Amino acid sequence: AQSVTQLGSHVSVSEGALVLLRCNYSSSVPPYLFWYVQYPNQGLQLLLKYTSAATLVKGINGFEAEFKKSETSFHLTKPSAHMRDAAEYFCAVSEGGSYIPTFGRGTSLIVHP
């Protein structure tokens, strides 16, 4: 069975600081991994996805994530936070053969001026 843990329900950073949002997963087979972003009063939109190609995945808006099999992690980073990055971020995992992903509980990113 697959599961996802996002460490920290809230992460607070200053504008211009590094963003690090943590995601750990469990899966019995090589997983597909996703990060989604949800801006206030909107649905989720895809930031990036890992599908067993390069372990470092680049997404939209300057975000990237690194797949580390040994650590079962897929942490999301951005070198310099911007006010517009304030949103809810969700990590999701999907196993081969299943089209139903499992979502983490989300991390709210707060960006201070």
Added chain:
Amino acid sequence: DVKVTQSSRYLVKRTGEKVFLECVQDMDHENMFWYRQDPGLGLRLIYFSYDVKMKEKGDIPEGYSVSREKKERFSLILESASTNQTSMYLCASNARGSSNQPQHFGDGTRLSIL
């Protein structure tokens, strides 16, 4: 641009009413999903459908039903609305056999049951 459209952004209903939430996608996707989102609980799957007239229960189907009469449309029905069904409801879709493909989401319906 691909699109998942939910018929209402905000909806207020009364306890005991039958409530319909509609979702339409224009991507010819086979799979469609209904989630509810509550603070601290993330997304919880209510029902999903992998084809017309097919439906499967998700993690929290109690008090809900669904209808998929056409490929592009997936409706969520609250048979007799209760206050604990006040929530944000999100519809999503993706293509069949695509565990490596992301879901596409609508903007959500914020439902209040009074």
